[in-house]
Amino acid sequence: KNEVEQSPQNLTAQEGEFITINCSYSVGISALHWLQQHPGGGIVSLFMLSSGKKKHGRLIATINIQEKHSSLHITASHPRDSAVYICAVLVYSGGGADGLTFGKGTHLIIQP
């Protein structure tokens, strides 16, 4: 069973700061998702990556398959970035539904 660890669990920063959230996992994976959960509970997928780096606006996600580690970065953070960020790893079974394992999330608060 894959163990997914996120750090930090809680992060409070000032507007404009560069934010890094880390995710490590124990078993080789097929892909990794970064998800954003807003206070109301709704979840949206930010990135899915299996190698290298992806960028979308002020968000950057990287993954190192050999080190079993991924990071989510937020540049020029803004209060609207305040949310819970969840890392989820995918082990593709090939025979049925994809097996996602989730981290517990990082609660980010950006203060103005």
Next chain:
Amino acid sequence: SQTIHQWPATLVQPVGSPLSLECTVEGTSNPNLYWYRQAAGRGLQLLFYSVGIGQISSEVPQNLSASRPQDRQFILSSKKLLLSDSGFYLCAWSRLGLGNTIYFGEGSWLTVV
């Protein structure tokens, strides 16, 4: 475009009462469908998944059940709720296979009292 909806958004139910949460997907066919639960202070936990009509796999033994009566409809049920069933329930869908992202519904907050 594809959309996913689940309801109700919030509900408060007494212990021992039944439960029915419904999820529908639009704009795609033969999706993989999932029910997840997020308990307070814990990560998302997969409860059920389905790869087709009438095909349900359970990940966690519990007093919940799931059904898929139609291709794009997924229902989470319980005959008698327990206090421990309280939590945030999310429906999701994806395409089977590597490289496909997963889409989540809006979620349902269940409080069992």
